[in-house]
Amino acid sequence: MDIRKFVVGSFDDEAVLFPAVKKVRKAGYKIHDVYTPFPVHGLDGALGLRDTSLHTAGFVYGLTGLTTALSFISWILTRDWIQNYGGKPHFSLPAWIPIMFELTVLFSAVGMVLTFCYLCQLAPFVKKHVFHPRATDDLFVMVIECTSKTNVKETEDFLAAAGAKEVNVQIAEAGWWLGRYDQDRHLFDNKSETVTA
């Protein structure tokens, strides 16, 4: 497990969040993530995240679906189980196009959902630490990752000065883990201040 220390600042306004993100990055702190109640346009740019490759994955899944459909139908109808449908040729592409289209959409949709879940570290029975429950309601939560050299007090003051309404320090698992919530609830309570960086 990768347990680290985080400084968590909660903002109640988008307009304050954006300059704060800029200031924090400029000051050289490492932002772990920003949790928002809704998709905020331009935040990925402000955070300096690279463009997602989800669409490339989607294109590849789509091509896979198309190839699957075409090769499977053509194998069935021209090799494995030849039948005469209304006197049409065995290899009758126009009739297959709807199925090829559907499988393209199906593969790319399902594939992209799974990839998206993987990229966001979401899956059934998998747990992630929630830094602030109100991030799903009305707070924008910025999480700064600390290293062994980070001055925590200074970071907290910096966030407060940047407009955070609420600042606290949390020691938490950075990634995801398997487990059941009722058993894992107190996983990080009463941890001593041993931080691996």
Next chain:
Amino acid sequence: MIKQQFEIPAGYKKWTYGLLAVGIVAFIAGFIFLGMSKNEHDQTRFWAVLLQNSVYFLLVCNAAMFFICAITLAHGGWSVAFRRVPEAISAVVPVFAILAFLVFLGLILGHRHDIYHWVDKEAVAHDKILTWKKGFLNPTFFFIWTIITLCVWTFTGMKMRKLSRKADEGPMSAEDAKRYTWNNTVWAAIFVVFFALTVGSTIPWLWLMSLDAHWYSTMYSWYTFASTFVAGIALIALFIIFLKNHGYLEYTTREQLHDVGKFIFAFSIFWTYLWFSQFMLIWYANIPEETIYFKIRFQGPYRGFFFLNFIINFCAPILILMTKGSKRNYAVMTFMSVAVILGHWLDFYQMVMPSTVGENHNLGWFEWGILALYIGMIMFFTGRALTKAPLVAKYHPYLKESIIHHT
């Protein structure tokens, strides 16, 4: 200070007059050598080309107004920064409406049954199918509905442009802005409803589908609409890029161009969906009355056009415009817009020609000349319309939304 007032650059003028000159020479030569020719095939070719171009470009320019109205109805703000561009394109509609009307007058009063088979009363009387369709396919109804259509398009388009000019006058209070938005919504709704009754259904039946008087397809109007709408958006994109390259439209950024690119991408796929649905149902059912339409296009002399059409209008847009970068790239967007406009012009070519000139098709000097004439006219009238109004509707309630637009 932003550059509000468009001045036509010298290069643009040169191209406009060049194309117009070529087009007018082609038209006159066509009139003498084809229109007045003793050879019936030449006459048919003359009228078919005029019909193809006048209908295609009229619908393309009218699609620009549909673009504005559809976005207005959806309360979309993103396009306000370049709204004057589709407005200027739609200002061509009255001119093209008159030209198309003249072509129809020539076709029907000239009794051109080689184009519209149903104007031949003798043939209709002995034809069971055409007798059934007589209530719809007759010169009187054709003219009445065409005149109403052209007038309503022209009038509602003018009304929308006039309303847009009100946003130049001065700052609006919140109440004024609400009333302004509501007015826009009402007129846009009138236009869109009428658009559905015309381009979405009856007009392509009358003007184009009746070229094959015995045949019909329920997909036809939507197919025509999709074809002209995507070409109309490509035309808007071309003008946006042109103006951006000359330092105008400061508020229009790559974000807007990206969205216009998405429109071209999406409606290319929509067009393909209709193109294919129309084809596949007829191919599958294999009923002679219906397959006759595709016989000449799919297996006859137009086979090349049939597949070229598919490659330019589907394969190219879907592969080239798929990535974000290409929709934000001026060069790629220019290339694709030109391809789409020409591609759908070819689409109209293979809608009109097989039913009229049939096997004697000839994509020669006259066809390209009339294309040049129409492009020249679009450039001339759109350029003139652009100079008449400021390029940005300064006090439009949604202007800020458009400036901060982010895809």
